[in-house]
Amino acid sequence: MRNGLSNLDVTTYLWLHRVQEKAILTQINRWISRSGDGYLYVAIAGLGFWLAPDTAGEFLKTGLLAFAIELPAFRLLKEWIKRDRPFVQLSDCARAIDPHDKFSMPSGHTAAAFLMAGLISVHYVAFAVLAYFWAALIGNSRVALGVHYPGDIMAGAMLGSGSLLLALAIVN
Numbered sequence: 001m002r003n004g005l006s007n008l009d010v011t012t013y014l015w016l017h018r019v020q021e022k023a024i025l026t027q028i029n030r031w032i033s034r035s036g037d038g039y040l041y042v043a044i045a046g047l048g049f050w051l052a053p054d055t056a057g058e059f060l061k062t063g064l065l066a067f068a069i070e071l072p073a074f075r076l077l078k079e080w081i082k083r084d085r086p087f088v089q090l091s092d093c094a095r096a097i098d099p100h101d102k103f104s105m106p107s108g109h110t111a112a113a114f115l116m117a118g119l120i121s122v123h124y125v126a127f128a129v130l131a132y133f134w135a136a137l138i139g140n141s142r143v144a145l146g147v148h149y150p151g152d153i154m155a156g157a158m159l160g161s162g163s164l165l166l167a168l169a170i171v172n
Contacts, residue, residue: 009150012149012150013093013150014090016140016144026144026145029144029145032137032141033109033145035138036138036141037109038112045063048060048124058123059119059123062119062123062167063167065167065170065171066163066164066167066168069163070160070163070164073163074106074159078105078106083103083152085104085146085148086148094146097145099147105151106158106159107148107152110135110156111156111159112160113134113135113139114132114160114164115163117132118164119164122164135160139153139157
């Protein structure tokens, strides 16, 4: 079963990566990926204090706790799984960006994006669809840029969402 999933992951990666090799799409995916580097999260929290000061404190408290759960879990999983990145494992694939660390699973950008999308959907429901669409775009960009497999993206989405659910259970 594991080999079948791994083969599906590689096949899906190759298709997604090749479909998006055009220069303009690479530039767009770089921009989307950079939007998940963390700076936007700080801006969103600040915007929350300006637009909805009554819920911003709870948003910040829950978000900080969720990231305090997600970040160590992410590091432990990377070191435990030690999955090589696609451009290392597949000789005919290149990367369009330099990743922040050595290993591929889970995707930290995707974990953080899904954590933030969930946090936004809990506190600012009107922006839920937009937030999850943006999180999915970040995950897709990491595959298109050659630094993650689709399975890494799914694992990142589960890690980010699970970290938020745990933080919400603790806060509430």
